[in-house]
Amino acid sequence: QKEVEQNSGPLSVPEGAIASLNCTYSDRVSQSFFWYRQYSGKSPELIMSIYSNGDKEDGRFTAQLNKASQYVSLLIRDSQPSDSATYLCAVNRQGGSEKLVFGKGTKLTVNP
Amino acid sequence: SAVISQKPSRDICQRGTSLTIQCQVDSQVTMMFWYRQQPGQSLTLIATANQGSEATYESGFVIDKFPISRPNLTFSTLTVSNMSPEDSSIYLCSVETQGDQPQHFGDGTRLSIL
Numbered sequence A: 001q002k003e004v005e006q007n008s009g010p011l012s013v014p015e016g017a018i019a020s021l022n023c024t025y026s027d028r029v030s031q032s033f034f035w036y037r038q039y040s041g042k043s044p045e046l047i048m049s050i051y052s053n054g055d056k057e058d059g060r061f062t063a064q065l066n067k068a069s070q071y072v073s074l075l076i077r078d079s080q081p082s083d084s085a086t087y088l089c090a091v092n093r094q095g096g097s098e099k100l101v102f103g104k105g106t107k108l109t110v111n112p
Numbered sequence B: 001s002a003v004i005s006q007k008p009s010r011d012i013c014q015r016g017t018s019l020t021i022q023c024q025v026d027s028q029v030t031m032m033f034w035y036r037q038q039p040g041q042s043l044t045l046i047a048t049a050n051q052g053s054e055a056t057y058e059s060g061f062v063i064d065k066f067p068i069s070r071p072n073l074t075f076s077t078l079t080v081s082n083m084s085p086e087d088s089s090i091y092l093c094s095v096e097t098q099g100d101q102p103q104h105f106g107d108g109t110r111l112s113i114l
Helices: none
Strands: A004-006 A011-014 A019-025 A032-038 A045-050 A054-058 A061-066 A071-076 A085-092 A100-102 A106-111 B004-007 B010-013 B019-025 B031-037 B043-049 B068-072 B075-080 B089-096 B109-113
Touching: A004 A085, A011 A019, A019 A032, A019 A085, A019 A106, A032 A061, A032 A071, A045 A054, A045 A061, A045 A071, A071 A085, A100 B043, B004 B089, B019 B031, B019 B089, B031 B075, B043 B068, B043 B075, B075 B089
Parallel strands: A011 A106, B010 B109
Antiparallel strands: A004 A019, A019 A071, A032 A045, A032 A085, A054 A061, A061 A071, A085 A100, A085 A106, B004 B019, B019 B075, B031 B043, B031 B089, B068 B075, B089 B109
16 A cells, blocks of 8 residues: 555646545554645645644635544635646654655646 | 755756756755655655765665765755666755754756756
């Protein structure tokens, strides 16, 4: 089983819709969870971090974490064409300054 | 957040040569990391750059191929040695400004080997 799994997509949604991106992880001791956005030809950009069970909202973005199910998701409300990118889920396997393990990413396309 | 400058932004190199990539941060950071992103793939950690000591390499990566330096808290280099076409990738520096803080990435170095 891969450490961090994401649906590779592509995921296509119409402008204004909710985009739902999912990620599962295998290591139960994981403590920190991140979503990065990567535009084509660019480096990853942090958009959300979440550390405890439940929801965390930041503008149009909501991260959801369920440690019992080893599941983390990202919801993008009112999707815009500018949200079209690859979204990478990353998991920090231990608390503190430990390495990130990345999923393969989900490519999102928002159609005008 | 910290400003991370990575140089060069891209290069085309000949097989068998070596290239050193620099990562400069505008403030002191606790941790610096080097990742590789092969075409169409996600990020894979090469090593953690340790200030004043040898880097900590991940499985599959060795110091002879990817020597790393970190002389201080704001600067690190990654050398890709004896390059082959399989080394064509984007190489990314990331930093953690404090413990338990998310990592932020530099703009990356696009490397092509002919």
